[in-house]
Amino acid sequence: MSADSQELQELILADARRIYSEAVIDHAMAPRNVGVMQNAGAFARVTGPCGDTMEIWLKVNNDAIVDATFMTDGCGSSIASGSMVTEIAKGKSISEAQKMTQRDVLDALGGLPDESEHCALLAANTLQAAIRDYIATKREPWKRAYRKH
Ligand code: FES
Numbered sequence: 001m002s003a004d005s006q007e008l009q010e011l012i013l014a015d016a017r018r019i020y021s022e023a024v025i026d027h028a029m030a031p032r033n034v035g036v037m038q039n040a041g042a043f044a045r046v047t048g049p050c051g052d053t054m055e056i057w058l059k060v061n062n063d064a065i066v067d068a069t070f071m072t073d074g075c076g077s078s079i080a081s082g083s084m085v086t087e088i089a090k091g092k093s094i095s096e097a098q099k100m101t102q103r104d105v106l107d108a109l110g111g112l113p114d115e116s117e118h119c120a121l122l123a124a125n126t127l128q129a130a131i132r133d134y135i136a137t138k139r140e141p142w143k144r145a146y147r148k149h
Contacts (some may be wrong), residue, residue, distance in 0.1 A: 020077075021110030027080035032087050037069045042137065044129030048122040050074070054082055056130040063094045070126070077116040081123035084108050089127055098131055100124060 016025050037057035047053045052074030059067035068089045070082035085105050089097050105120040106112060112120055137143045 019113055020080075023084070023108070023110045024077065024080045024112060027083040027109065028076040031079050031083035033067075033069045033083060033090075034071065035069050036071065037067065040069075042130045042134035044126050044133050046122060046126040046129050048074075048118060048125070050118060050122075052078055052119075052122065054078060054122050054126040056082070056086065056126045058089070058130050058134060060094065060134055065089050065092050065094065065097055068127075068130075070123075072122075074122065075116070075119060077112050077119035078122055080109055081105050081112075081120045082126075085120075085123040085127050094131060094134065097127065100127060 013025070020028075036055075037059065039059075040057035041060040042058040043055070045053060045055045052072065054070060054072040054074065057069045058065055068086035070086050072078045072082050074082075085100070088104065088108055089100065092100075102117070102121040102124040105123050106117060109120065
């Protein structure tokens with residue numbers, strides 16, 4: 001990287017730090033758990049009122065979430081929220097994860113600007129939809145055949 005582009009990147013980062021927490025910048029720039037999961041135990045796709053979509057895949061073992069991945073076509077805050085919601089869901093039992101809300105995502109991220117808080121809601125809602133998919137397909141495994149992922 002040239003000295004000029006490094007200087008520019010530092011200026012952009014300094015600007016971002018005035019608006020976003022370190023955790024948001026970190027998860028937006030280096031998101032964890034990105035990608036389509038093969039043979040997932042649960043899947044959900046939710047489109048928020050802003051028009052952006054998030055997808056979450058879960059791998060569940062003995063009613064515990066052992067892996068979680070996400071994809072989104074949304075903004076940087078939605079990338080950070082998808083990254084964080086999958087990070088904090090991993091290792092939780094299904095019943096613990098069912099209690100996770102937008103507030104948990106916001107707290108783990110150190111907050112988001114008011115106008116971006118709905119991005120954390122999209123992540124929490126998508127996780128909850130994936131959990132509902134897990135519960136529904138556990139009861140009625142034939143439903144898996146109709147799943148698009
Ligand atoms: Fe749509 Fe962030 S603006 S998810």
